[in-house]
Amino acid sequence: MVEFKLPDVGEGMHEGEIVKVLVRRGESVQQDQPLLEVQTDKVNAELSAPVTGIIREILIAEGETVEVGTTLLVIDAGTDAKKEETKLPEKVVNPDKTVNFAPARADHRRSLATPYIRQLAREMKLDIELITGTGAAGRVTEEDLRQFSNRLQKSAPAKFPTTAPGNERLLEASTVGVETEPVVQPKTGSATRVATSSLGDIERLPLKGIRKKIAEHMVKSVTIIPHVTSVDELEMDQLRALREKLKPHADKRNIKLTFLPFFIKALVIALKEFPTLNASIDDRTNEILLKRFYHIGIATDTPEGLIVPVIKDADHKSIFQLAEEIDQLARLAREAKLTMEHITGGTFTISNVGPIGGLQATPIINHPEVAIISLHKMEKRWVVCEDEGVIRWMMNLSLSFDHRLIDGVTAVRFTNRIKELLEDPNLLFAEMV
Amino acid sequence: MVVGEVAVETDVVVIGGGPGGYAAAIRLGQLGKSVVLIEKEVLGGVCLNRGCIPSKALIHTAGEYHKLSSLNKLGIQLPTEKATFHMPSWQTWKSSVVAQLNKGVDYLCQANGVTVVKGTATFLSSDRIGVETGGDFETYKFKQAIIATGSRPFIPSFLKTDGEYILDSTDMLALDEVPETLAIIGGGYIGMELGMAFAKLGSQVTVIEAAERILPQTAAHLSQEVLKQAKQLGMTIKIATKVEKTEVANGRVTLICTSEKNGSQSITAHKTLVTIGRVPNTGELGLAQAGVEMDERGNIPVTATGCTNKSHIYAIGDVTPGPALAHRATKQGIVAAEVIAGLPSSVDSPYVPYVIFTEPQIAGVGMTREEAELQGYKVKTATFPYRANGRALAMDEGEGFAEVIVDQESHLLLGMHVVGADASNLIGEGVLALELAARVEDVALTIHPHPTLSEVWLEAAEAVLGHAIHIVNKSKVAVSK
Numbered sequence: 001m002v003e004f005k006l007p008d009v010g011e012g013m014h015e016g017e018i019v020k021v022l023v024r025r026g027e028s029v030q031q032d033q034p035l036l037e038v039q040t041d042k043v044n045a046e047l048s049a050p051v052t053g054i055i056r057e058i059l060i061a062e063g064e065t066v067e068v069g070t071t072l073l074v075i076d077a078g079t080d081a082k083k084e085e086t087k088l089p090e091k092v093v094n095p096d097k098t099v100n101f102a103p104a105r106a107d108h109r110r111s112l113a114t115p116y117i118r119q120l121a122r123e124m125k126l127d128i129e130l131i132t133g134t135g136a137a138g139r140v141t142e143e144d145l146r147q148f149s150n151r152l153q154k155s156a157p158a159k160f161p162t163t164a165p166g167n168e169r170l171l172e173a174s175t176v177g178v179e180t181e182p183v184v185q186p187k188t189g190s191a192t193r194v195a196t197s198s199l200g201d202i203e204r205l206p207l208k209g210i211r212k213k214i215a216e217h218m219v220k221s222v223t224i225i226p227h228v229t230s231v232d233e234l235e236m237d238q239l240r241a242l243r244e245k246l247k248p249h250a251d252k253r254n255i256k257l258t259f260l261p262f263f264i265k266a267l268v269i270a271l272k273e274f275p276t277l278n279a280s281i282d283d284r285t286n287e288i289l290l291k292r293f294y295h296i297g298i299a300t301d302t303p304e305g306l307i308v309p310v311i312k313d314a315d316h317k318s319i320f321q322l323a324e325e326i327d328q329l330a331r332l333a334r335e336a337k338l339t340m341e342h343i344t345g346g347t348f349t350i351s352n353v354g355p356i357g358g359l360q361a362t363p364i365i366n367h368p369e370v371a372i373i374s375l376h377k378m379e380k381r382w383v384v385c386e387d388e389g390v391i392r393w394m395m396n397l398s399l400s401f402d403h404r405l406i407d408g409v410t411a412v413r414f415t416n417r418i419k420e421l422l423e424d425p426n427l428l429f430a431e432m433v
Numbered sequence: 434m435v436v437g438e439v440a441v442e443t444d445v446v447v448i449g450g451g452p453g454g455y456a457a458a459i460r461l462g463q464l465g466k467s468v469v470l471i472e473k474e475v476l477g478g479v480c481l482n483r484g485c486i487p488s489k490a491l492i493h494t495a496g497e498y499h500k501l502s503s504l505n506k507l508g509i510q511l512p513t514e515k516a517t518f519h520m521p522s523w524q525t526w527k528s529s530v531v532a533q534l535n536k537g538v539d540y541l542c543q544a545n546g547v548t549v550v551k552g553t554a555t556f557l558s559s560d561r562i563g564v565e566t567g568g569d570f571e572t573y574k575f576k577q578a579i580i581a582t583g584s585r586p587f588i589p590s591f592l593k594t595d596g597e598y599i600l601d602s603t604d605m606l607a608l609d610e611v612p613e614t615l616a617i618i619g620g621g622y623i624g625m626e627l628g629m630a631f632a633k634l635g636s637q638v639t640v641i642e643a644a645e646r647i648l649p650q651t652a653a654h655l656s657q658e659v660l661k662q663a664k665q666l667g668m669t670i671k672i673a674t675k676v677e678k679t680e681v682a683n684g685r686v687t688l689i690c691t692s693e694k695n696g697s698q699s700i701t702a703h704k705t706l707v708t709i710g711r712v713p714n715t716g717e718l719g720l721a722q723a724g725v726e727m728d729e730r731g732n733i734p735v736t737a738t739g740c741t742n743k744s745h746i747y748a749i750g751d752v753t754p755g756p757a758l759a760h761r762a763t764k765q766g767i768v769a770a771e772v773i774a775g776l777p778s779s780v781d782s783p784y785v786p787y788v789i790f791t792e793p794q795i796a797g798v799g800m801t802r803e804e805a806e807l808q809g810y811k812v813k814t815a816t817f818p819y820r821a822n823g824r825a826l827a828m829d830e831g832e833g834f835a836e837v838i839v840d841q842e843s844h845l846l847l848g849m850h851v852v853g854a855d856a857s858n859l860i861g862e863g864v865l866a867l868e869l870a871a872r873v874e875d876v877a878l879t880i881h882p883h884p885t886l887s888e889v890w891l892e893a894a895e896a897v898l899g900h901a902i903h904i905v906n907k908s909k910v911a912v913s914k
Contacts, residue, residue, distance in 0.1 A: 122777035322654040
């Protein structure tokens with residue numbers, strides 16, 4: 001039997017939501033055949049069978065959030081349904097072959113566990129007879145109890161009983177949730193509850209999936225990082241003119257040219273000059289990690305929430321290449337097809353809320369990065385130019401930075417440099433490698 | 434019910450102050466519950482006052498007395514005058530032992546806030562109990578109750594005990610002299626324990642057992658060792674024999690017995706001991722008023738937490754179906770107390786050890802070979818004889834053997850049984866091994882102190898694996914077909 005556990009499909013990931021179970025109990029599967037769809041830190045991943053065999057048990061339900069290392073399925077390796085059919089009569093004819101500890105144990109009515117573990121199981125309200133022991137000779141260990149408890153609570157919370165003192169019949173009832181094929185169970189957390197308070201109706205929704213991830217990530221970021229936000233405004237006329245010039249060339253190559261590639265280019269140039277903004281802090285060792293690579297995250301709005309795909313090695317890519325990649329990543333994000341590879345490893349993030357609106361913001365840094373820039377709405381404004389009021393295309397940008405590492409002066413110099421590069425795009429080209 | 438009666442309110446009443454009842458009361462006290470423990474006689478119950486402790490005091494005494502005759506071969510020269518046994522002195526000593534233990538239980542109850550009430554309890558309803566305390570009648574209102582009233586010897590009507598010639602085990606332990614001749618009806622563990630003790634003290638003992646062998650509850654090959662010793666002690670054992678009638682005349686009891694083999698025969702003795710089982714003390718409790726159900730034998734069926742059909746009333750010990758053993762009652766009592774206090778406790782172990790203080794002692798835990806095979810196991814067993822153990826020989830205790838029963842495939846220990854000197858203490862290792870789900874290798878790989886009797890487990894375990902050091906291994910490993 002092969003226990004198929006939730007692998008760590010990405011850096012730092014510790015749990016994932018089972019979006020879809022693609023197989024059924026008793027189904028024969030081939031190696032590499034997709035078994036489950038799991039939504040982890042902002043990506044959907046398809047997990048495939050490590051071996052050819054038969055699905056013996058499905059231990060999770062769709063909608064369930066499970067930790068890395070949790071057993072999801074049990075696969076009887078090396079067999080398939082056809083082979084098993086031919087094997088069955090043999091088992092009946094020759095019962096000696098099938099004698100193993102399991103039926104004997106059933107007769108003895110006891111799983112293998114020490115008295116302490118039994119006591120612990122009772123405390124955790126678990127029926128120890130249902131737990132597969134991973135200890136020596138199949139003994140149930142403390143860890144087995146924990147794993148089982150996690151699975152049980154996540155798969156069938158409604159069926160998990162409160163055991164009244166003296167009523168172990170209820171404890172037996174807790175087994176129902178495990179015996180039932182989890183695939184048909186209602187999606188955990190999908191239920192909403194409307195309660196009436198003195199203030200009015202309140203709808204309760206589970207905080208789960210990507211939203212839960214974002215919430216956790218944001219809390220972590222603001223808890224660790226002392227945020228400071230600096231706001232500046234840019235004149236965009238020259239950049240707009242340049243973009244208009246380049247657009248027909250881009251169109252010919254079927255490239256959707258936005259302002260973002262220009263920003264990325266400017267950003268990379270500035271980051272090279274201000275290396276602390278492309279750094280991170282190792283909180284364990286209190287070291288500053290200056291990164292000599294430039295992986296730029298682009299915060300992207302999707303129906304599921306904010307996702308940050310990363311453009312790797314942005315300093316080695318042309319404006320057109322960047323434009324192409326941005327388009328491609330945005331599409332993958334909207335279709336929820338990003339992989340862990342797409343969203344990890346960023347060194348700096350751009351949040352582009354310009355198309356929506358807003359003057360300024362305090363963007364929250366994508367920990368462990370140390371700064372984030374937010375681009376706002378581009379609009380015509382009255383500005384004073386050489387003592388005269390003129391109309392210009394203007395845009396605000398907000399830079400949040402980690403004040404542990406970056407001083408206000410550095411941050412403003414950094415935005416000044418970006419401003420300089422974007423207000424006169426010729427400079428941008430002059431600096432380009 | 435008396436008009437105007439005022440009931441004393443308490444969390445829990447425990448009815449019966451035996452090893453189950455007092456343990457439950459003390460545990461409840463520890464867990465902060467208010468407890469009333471009702472005992473109609475003396476704290477400690479049958480075990481302490483009339484059972485385990487007095488009988489083991491007698492068995493120990495008889496053993497010591499009997500050893501005197503074999504000390505000569507150890508080089509101990511006794512005075513030529515023959516040693517004598519003075520039973521009244523023994524009674525005084527036994528009473529001091531019992532009194533000391535009684536005092537201890539009483540002190541522990543007090544120290545844990547348990548209110549001990551002396552009287553006879555009867556349920557008035559499902560939450561009230563009345564207690565007759567001499568001339569008074571007190572009422573207690575309880576949230577939970579634990580029935581721990583124990584059992585008494587079963588005496589069939591035609592064998593009516595009279596306390597003088599026809600005795601139950603309690604009477605027997607209260608004797609002031611060793612009967613010259615003693616007939617024992619029932620060759621179970623009480624009959625054999627007391628029979629062997631009195632044989633050692635000088636009685637001419639005849640045991641009459643209706644089954645095909647003595648100690649029918651144990652495996653035949655274990656009881657065989659006891660049979661050998663019984664014969665050496667000069668006891669007469671009549672198996673497959675039934676007592677039809679008793680007659681008392683001229684200071685003697687005559688038993689009219691029949692057996693298929695020998696037909697009708699009569700046995701005459703100065704005293705007759707009747708030990709053919711025990712019945713639960715549930716008849717006078719007013720269980721119907723409380724709504725507590727019993728089975729046809731008068732036992733109260735319970736769950737693993739001791740709960741009866743009434744969820745707030747628990748029953749423990751000999752009033753529940755199962756072997757009448759003090760250690761089972763104690764465990765059940767503690768569990769019931771903990772469950773009442775809201776702790777997740779349960780009697781979930783099949784490993785209730787048994788100990789028989791015969792000569793030699795027998796003790797065991799888990800399944801016998803036959804039981805394991807009946808359960809569908811393919812088993813391996815091996816025995817290690819006491820005569821191959823250095824310590825046993827040095828103690829002049831070469832009789833007996835230790836046996837381990839192992840699942841052939843997983844090597845998990847299924848049962849451990851021992852017949853021989855100090856078997857009662859040796860079985861502790863067996864209980865722990867089985868509870869910890871040990872494989873036979875776990876025992877075999879554990880360093881056992883030398884020279885001790887405990888090495889019999891080590892060697893029996895090694896023998897299952899085919900490599901015992903102190904016996905020849907070939908053909909010693911029995912494998913079931």
